Amino acid sequence: MGWRLDHTETSEVHFVEMDPWVVFDILCPNLEWTGFLDNSVIHTGYVETLFECIKESSDEKRILLEGKDGPFNYISATPLYMEVDYVILVKQISESSVIRDDSFIVVEYPFRTNMLETCMCLVRLANHHFGRTHLAIYEPTRAQKNRRS
16 A cells, blocks of 8 residues: 655555455445545555556556656555565565655564565664564665755
């Protein structure tokens, strides 16, 4: 999921969900109930496939995949634990045009998974544990350089 924030409000959210049942029976009704359906883009499929499409797409198609206003401020990835290679996922995010200098990336992962400290342009800021659920929080290394200057 990628969120684009416009100062005090969210202007656009992209969801990637592989299960059509979740999209139609859970996600869409919840977005409609919150009044955010019109500001949402839902991609059905694997997030890794979406990143490959963004990488290989023309500029016109890339806008549909990564959003009309450019890179996201916040990306949250909650993949199926046993069906994802976390090294590949973090690498795809770090190489993608969907992040910008001040983006934050949160990746949920299961207990006993070794998450990378750094990957390409991303550096892990924190690791949080909530029972068996773990969250790795990353930001682009250029964001750290900007804060130091």
